[in-house]
Amino acid sequence: MTNLKVHAPVPVDLEGDLASLRGDCARMVPHWAAPDRITSRPVSPSLIHGVIVPPNSARLLDSMSDYGD
Known part of the structure; x- marks a missing residue:
């Protein structure tokens, strides 16, 4: 298997904003x-x-009205 290395043109900032x-x-x-x-x-x-x-979840959805009626 080939090990491909990728180099970013800009350093990666994992804690960036x-x-x-x-x-x-x-x-x-x-x-x-x-x-x-x-x-x-x-x-x-x-x-x-x-x-x-x-x-x-099924009971919760069943108890909700479809269009607020």
Whole structure:
């Protein structure tokens, strides 16, 4: 296996502030590609499985009104 070493042009500040984070993000923008348009299609309920809702959460949601009625 190859051990790739990446060298940042600016020292990494792990205890930085918001300005440091924004600067890091601004330097990364050229490396990010966003699709022109994201199209989402409906998913069949038969494909959704493995979702577990705790009983307390289900009761809480069941007791909430949908639209404040």
